[in-house]
Amino acid sequence: MAGVNNVGQSGLSYVDQLKNLQENKKPDETTGKKDLKQEDFLSLLTKQLSQQDPFKPVSNDQMIAQMASFATVDGIGKMNKQFESLNSSMTSNQALQASSLVGRDVLVPGAAGIKKDGAGMAAMVKVPKSVDNLMVRIEDSHGQLVRTFDAGAKPSGDSRIEWDGKDQNGNPLPAGKYKVKAAGLIDGASKDFSVSTYANVNSVLLGKGNGNVLLNLAGFDSPVRLAEVLEVGKA
Template identity: 25%
Template sequence: MTTTPGTGVTAATAKTAAASADESKKPTVDYESFLKLLTAQLRNQDPLAPMDASQFMTQLAQLSTVEQSMRSNDTLGKVLDTLKSSGMRMDMALLGRKVEVESNQLSLTGGKAEAAYTVDGQPASVKLDVLNAAGNVVYSTPGALQTGRQVFSWTGKTPSGGTAPDGLYTLRVTAKDKDGKTLNTATVVTDTVAEVRSVDGATKFVLKNGATVDSGAVLSAS
């Protein structure tokens, strides 16, 4: 009995190749598609040139690897979800507590605002500017020329003799060394956590003064 391969085998082979190309475009491995592809390849192979046994074993090994990979991905996904849930519970523990955060958002309440700042290096000049929501400077003063942590206090008084309204302001610290080179600075404020939010999988803390900071900005809690 003689069997002659016809156009059906060629079409099936082309279809299999097209399916393989589509699979390669997927961002993750699809175990079910891999199994269907292997089954179709066996069903439509050329009877005059059957698949080599070693090649078949190689593909079975690949199938096993794909299955293990899918199971590992599922396990890792569950572990990640657990860690996120655990991290969120830990973040919720800061609700209502006073925290020290790296932020330049300064709150003026009842004629009192306070923040701390540090300068990376020995400053020859330090300038402190308080900006309102529109980005306009409402108060300026020279800063301390010492190294280490420094405290800035503001009563809300403006150069014109008026008083700035209560609200959220920005503290800008500009420091330069003796050669006129700008030095890195960091600003720290202390406030109470009023709200904990999860935004795109990341935790955000809303402070009592209205500022929103990342969880990584929290330096200490009391």
């Protein structure tokens, strides 16, 4: 007869028996899932007890340990389902809150922004150390330089810069996507700084089961995550 860790003459441990039962269990006709239930555990436990060596019976400690292990696994499974439900609820709430951003300008990481017809364009530059002269470059969608200007002295931190939407000769430029680049001298060396630009929110999307809420921005080829938004501007 087998000991506490074996069932019958199979030579498989109790854990291995559970694994085999889970692998060979037929899918549920309605759900198609292969979940071990409380009845499966009790069935295996009963079989184990009926085939144990009467001279070496299962001790109370071993029995309690096995039952506690199954209860722990079962509890973790239920907790995971509860977290999935909570995550779905939180995603829905985020989407509802994000819907209020439609039609508003948001600040997102990235040098590319959209200039509207007859208007200028704003951006935010992260300056690691104060600079005497913050030099700004504006490039069009083809990467051609259309304007450079000195934004003046800036302290360390985030600094807002404004471009009037005109080229080097003062001529208004057409609406479209433009890239803002900024640099300055730090410790005698020229450094490029991180730039964020504003974009208008067209719509809100739910992520594909990953809990992310996405924003479709005017002029952007792909959506950005709500978590990436740094600032919410005017409508």
